[in-house]
Amino acid sequence: xxxxxxxxxxSVAAPSGTAPSPAGGxxxxxxxxxxxxxxxxxxAAGDRVPTKxxxxxxxxxxxxxxxxxxxxxxVAAPALPVLxxxxxHTNELYALAVEKGFLFDELPGxxxxxxxxxxxxxxxxxxxxxxxxxxxxxxxxxxxxxxxxSVPDATFASTVRIDDETLSPWLQPGVPxxxxxxxxVPRGALTDGDEVIVTISDLSLHTxxxxxxxxxxxxxxxxxxxxxPIEYLAGAE
Amino acid sequence: MNRGRGRWPHWxxxxxxxxxxxxxxxxxxxxxxxxxxxxxxxxxxxxxxTAEVGDSVTMNGIEVGPxxxxxxxxxxxxxxxxxxxxxxxxxxxGDEVRCMSPRLREADGRGREWVESSYELGYGLFGDRVTGCxxxxxxxxxxxxxxxxxxxxxxxxxxxMTWSEALPRFARVTVAP
Amino acid sequence: MSRRISWLxxxxxxxxxxxxxxxxxxxxxxxxxxxxxxxxxxxxxxxDIAARVDGLRRADAVTAARWxxxxxxxxxxxxxxxxxxxxxxxxxNATLHADGRAYYAxxxxxxxxxxxxxxxxxxxxxxxxxxxxxxxxxxATLRLGGSTDERLDSVLEITLDxxxxxxxxxxxxxxxxxxxx
Numbered sequence: 001x002x003x004x005x006x007x008x009x010x011s012v013a014a015p016s017g018t019a020p021s022p023a024g025g026x027x028x029x030x031x032x033x034x035x036x037x038x039x040x041x042x043x044a045a046g047d048r049v050p051t052k053x054x055x056x057x058x059x060x061x062x063x064x065x066x067x068x069x070x071x072x073x074x075v076a077a078p079a080l081p082v083l084x085x086x087x088x089h090t091n092e093l094y095a096l097a098v099e100k101g102f103l104f105d106e107l108p109g110x111x112x113x114x115x116x117x118x119x120x121x122x123x124x125x126x127x128x129x130x131x132x133x134x135x136x137x138x139x140x141x142x143x144x145x146x147x148x149x150s151v152p153d154a155t156f157a158s159t160v161r162i163d164d165e166t167l168s169p170w171l172q173p174g175v176p177x178x179x180x181x182x183x184x185v186p187r188g189a190l191t192d193g194d195e196v197i198v199t200i201s202d203l204s205l206h207t208x209x210x211x212x213x214x215x216x217x218x219x220x221x222x223x224x225x226x227x228x229p230i231e232y233l234a235g236a237e
Numbered sequence: 238m239n240r241g242r243g244r245w246p247h248w249x250x251x252x253x254x255x256x257x258x259x260x261x262x263x264x265x266x267x268x269x270x271x272x273x274x275x276x277x278x279x280x281x282x283x284x285x286x287t288a289e290v291g292d293s294v295t296m297n298g299i300e301v302g303p304x305x306x307x308x309x310x311x312x313x314x315x316x317x318x319x320x321x322x323x324x325x326x327x328x329x330x331g332d333e334v335r336c337m338s339p340r341l342r343e344a345d346g347r348g349r350e351w352v353e354s355s356y357e358l359g360y361g362l363f364g365d366r367v368t369g370c371x372x373x374x375x376x377x378x379x380x381x382x383x384x385x386x387x388x389x390x391x392x393x394x395x396x397x398m399t400w401s402e403a404l405p406r407f408a409r410v411t412v413a414p
Numbered sequence: 415m416s417r418r419i420s421w422l423x424x425x426x427x428x429x430x431x432x433x434x435x436x437x438x439x440x441x442x443x444x445x446x447x448x449x450x451x452x453x454x455x456x457x458x459x460x461x462d463i464a465a466r467v468d469g470l471r472r473a474d475a476v477t478a479a480r481w482x483x484x485x486x487x488x489x490x491x492x493x494x495x496x497x498x499x500x501x502x503x504x505x506x507n508a509t510l511h512a513d514g515r516a517y518y519a520x521x522x523x524x525x526x527x528x529x530x531x532x533x534x535x536x537x538x539x540x541x542x543x544x545x546x547x548x549x550x551x552x553x554a555t556l557r558l559g560g561s562t563d564e565r566l567d568s569v570l571e572i573t574l575d576x577x578x579x580x581x582x583x584x585x586x587x588x589x590x591x592x593x594x595x
Binding site: 133134166172176 | 518
C-alpha cells in the first residue's frame with residue numbers, strides 16, 4: 001500500500017507512476033517515491049519490448065535454467081534386471097519362469113513349420129496366470145509382445161503345451177502350465193551351446209473406448225532379461 | 238428491436254444457407270446410411286431373389302431350381318428330428334459356380350434354419366450324391382441335399398444358395414415336401 | 415428476494431443433477447447382454463440358445479477319448495441346442511465365474527465346448543473347467559452363449575453349488591451325442 005510514512009501527508013497517494021508524489025519530502029517518502037518510479041520505469045521499459053519477443057525470451061530463459069540441471073537429454077534407461085534360468089518374473093498378467101532353450105531342425109506337433117533354410121528355437125517356460133480372467137497364447141495374442149530373442153530375424157511361430165501338445169492353449173487364472181514358445185530362426189544363426197538373451201516385457205491392460213470395445217493387454221515395456229544356453233536336439237522332442 | 242419489414246428478418250437474410258441445410262442434411266444422412274449398410278451384409282447375403290414353389294431363380298445368368306423336397310424315413314435320424322431331402326437342379330449356362338453349402342430355412346414360424354447334414358447322417362463323404370457344387374466343369378447338375386431338421390418342421394421351406402460373385406444377393410427357392 | 419430464489423433454485427438443480435448422474439446407467443449398459451437365469455436341471459432359453467445342466471462332477475483327473483489330464487477339474491454335464499440358426503451357432507461361451515475370477519471351459523479335451531449347435535435338435539455332452547489347485551469353489555455361476563463377446567445377445571446364467579461335491583479320482587467326459595429335452 002503506497003501510503004506515506006508521515007501521517008501529516010494529506011492525500012492518500014494512489015500507487016500510480018503518474019500521480020504526483022505527496023508534497024513534503026522526508027527520506028522515507030523519497031525512498032517510496034523512488035521505488036515507485038523505478039517500478040514505473042520498468043513497466044515503461046517493458047511496454048517498449050514487442051510482445052512477440054516474450055515467447056523467445058521465455059524459451060531462452062527456460063533452456064538456461066534447464067542447463068543448470070544437466071540439460072534436456074533423456075536420462076539413460078537403467079539396465080534391466082538379469083534373471084537366472086528358472087527364476088520367476090511376475091507382472092500383472094503372468095508369473096513366468098524361462099527354464100530352458102532348445103534348437104531343433106524341426107518340431108512336429110509344435111505348430112511351427114520351418115522352411116529349408118530355417119531352424120526352430122523353443123523355450124520351455126512355466127506360466128501361471130495371476131490375472132482374473134483366462135488369456136490366450138497364440139501368435140495373435142499378447143504372448144509375442146512379451147518375449148524377444150537376441151537372434152536376428154527370429155519370427156515367433158507358435159505356443160504349445162508340453163504335456164498334451166495343445167496348440168495356442170488358454171491359460172486359466174491360477175492354473176500353472178508349462179509351455180513351449182517356438183520361434184523360427186535362420187539356419188546357422190545358432191549352434192549348440194550358444195547363449196540367447198531373452199528379453200521379457202510387461203504389458204498393461206488397456207480398456208477400449210469410443211470405437212473399440214473390450215480389454216486387452218498391450219504397451220510392452222521391457223522388464224527383465226534371461227541369458228539361456230541353447231541345447232541342440234537333432235530330432236523332435 | 239426492429240420488428241419492421243418481415244416477421245423474421247434473420248431467416249430471410251440467411252435464406253440460401255437455410256435452404257442448403259434443409260437439402261444437404263437429409264441427403265448426407267441418406268448417403269452415409271446407404272453406403273455403410275452395404276457393409277453389414279451377412280455372410281450368406283441378405284438380399285434374396287425369391288421363387289415360389291415350382292419356380293426357379295435366375296441370378297447372374299445362373300438358373301437355380303425349381304427344387305423338389307420330400308421327407309424320408311432315416312434310421313440315423315435321432316428322436317425328435319426328421320430328414321428332408323432336397324433335389325435342386327442348377328444350370329450354370331456355361332459359367333463355373335462355386336456355391337456355398339445351401340441352407341434350409343422354414344418359410345414361416347420362427348424361421349429356423351438348418352445345414353446340409355450328410356455327414357451327421359453318416360452318408361459318407363464320397364457317396365454318389367452331389368451335395369456340393371462341382372469343383373470343375375460348367376455342365377448343369379442337380380444337388381441332392383439331406384437336411385436334419387426338427388420333427389415339428391413341416392415346411393414349406395426356403396433353400397438359400399449363393400456364391401461369392403452373387404453376394405450380397407442369394408437365390409431363394411421354395412420347396413414344399 | 416429474487417436473488418435468494420435464484421440461489422435456492424441453482425442449488426436445487428445441482429442436487430437434481432447429482433441424482434440424475436447417479437441414476438444414469440454405466441457406459442456399457444447399452445451393450446449389456448440379456449441374461450436368462452436358471453437352476454441346475456432347469457432348461458434355460460435365450461434368443462438362439464437353449465441349455466440345461468444335467469449334472470456336476472469334480473475330479474482329480476479327467477479322461478476324454480484317449481486324452482487324460484490331472485488337476486482340479488469341475489465337469490458340467492449339459493444338454494444344449496440353438497433355437498433359430500444352425501449355420502452360425504456354436505457353444506462358444508462357457509465361462510465359470512467363481513471367487514472373483516473367470517474360467518473358460520478347457521479346450522484341451524474334445525468336449526461340447528465350441529461344438530456346433532443345431533436349431534431345436536439338442537445334443538448332450540460335457541464341458542470341463544480346470545481350476546487352481548488350491549481352490550474349492552462354493553457357489554459359482556456358469557454363463558453359456560454363442561460367443562465370449564456377450565454384448566447385445568442372450569446369455570444363459572446358471573448357479574452352481576459346487577461346495578458339496580466330493581472329487582472323484584478320475585472321471586470321463588460324456589461323449590457328445592444327439593439327445594432330447
